[in-house]
Amino acid sequence: MLRALAVIASLAATPALAATCGNDAxxxxxxxxxxxxxxxxxxxxxxxLQALSGARYATRTIAADRNQRGVRYALNDFIRIRLGSLDSFASQATRRLDQNRAFFQSLEQRYGVPAGILLAIHGMETGFGNNMGNENVVSSILTVAYDCRRSDFFTPHALAALQMVDRGMLAVGQNGAAHGELGHTQFLPGNALRYGQDGNGDGRVDFYNMADAMASTANFLRQKGWQPGQPFSEGTPNFRVLNEWNAATVYQQAIALSAERIR
Known part of the structure; x- marks a missing residue:
């Protein structure tokens, strides 16, 4: 969810202390x-600080960052490549909904975000938790904070990741996606700190726990302007909220179309 910018003021870099970025190791x-x-x-x-000291320069993260091509597929091609088909994807999501309807109903009551939206995001981001990434979160987010291309964007997220380590929310060895996105729905660390919710009631926020990740995702969308009980098809205010999650229009369309079928 690289589109979602949530810069935490308390972790903002102090200009006088700003570290010098680089373009290689x-x-x-x-x-x-x-x-x-x-x-x-x-x-x-x-x-x-110990996590920072032990972090490595993440060469695969840099390679992925510099070889991004963006989403240029037509909607039908995007659905075929990413989901297989809307019906098969929705069937997978509905099976997961059937396993825990009470939980998803409780999230909708609290945040106003329907289960279909949450499960569509979960499925599209990590295949319902089956692929949460294989890059070390701390090293990856620090590497893109160091790299001059987008250090201003990633520095607050790098500081947030270190704060999460401090708080016990993130293990030093935890893996995630290439740019430090973590957990079931791929939160950037700054957003994880700001919007994280304890969904299973154990007193902590763990984005690698499905319940916590779903509650946090619902909270994120609600805080970004989601209107409970209102439609989310293309052109509606709720559809526009999906842009806060991912800037690609086909991604937003796929979420909305899938969610309509998840019942």
Missing amino acids: GGWESWKQQFAQEASAAGIGQRG
Whole structure:
């Protein structure tokens, strides 16, 4: 969910301390030392600083970032490639809904977001939790914060990831997607801190727990303007909220069309 920008003011970089970005691994270790000062000034504790010290330059993350082509498929092609078909995808989602309807009903009562939307996002992001990524979250998010291409965007998320380590919300060795997206619905760390919810009532927020991830996703959409009980087809205010999740129109269309079939 790279489109979703949630910069946490308390973790914003202090300009006087801003670490010098780089375009290859050559300045990585020096940058980490500089960034440690920035992180410490932002309130990052010992566990987070240790995670920063041990982070590696994520070459696969850089390769993925520099080879992005964007979503240029027509809707039908996108659905075929990403979902197989709307009906088969919706059937998979409905089976998961049938396993836990009371839970999804409780989320809709609290946040106003229907189960179909949440399950469509879950399925499209990680195949219902079957593929949450194989890149180390801390290393990946720090690498794109170091890289000069988009360091301003990713620096607050890198600080947030270290804060999550401090709070016990993120294990140092936890894997996620190429740009540090984590959990069942691929939250960036800054958004995870801001919108995270305890969905299973165990007193902590864990984005690798399905209940927590679903509650957090519902909270994100509600906070972005989702209107409970209103339609979400293309052209409606709720459809526009989906742009906060992903900027690709075909992605938004696929979510809405799938959600209509998930019952």
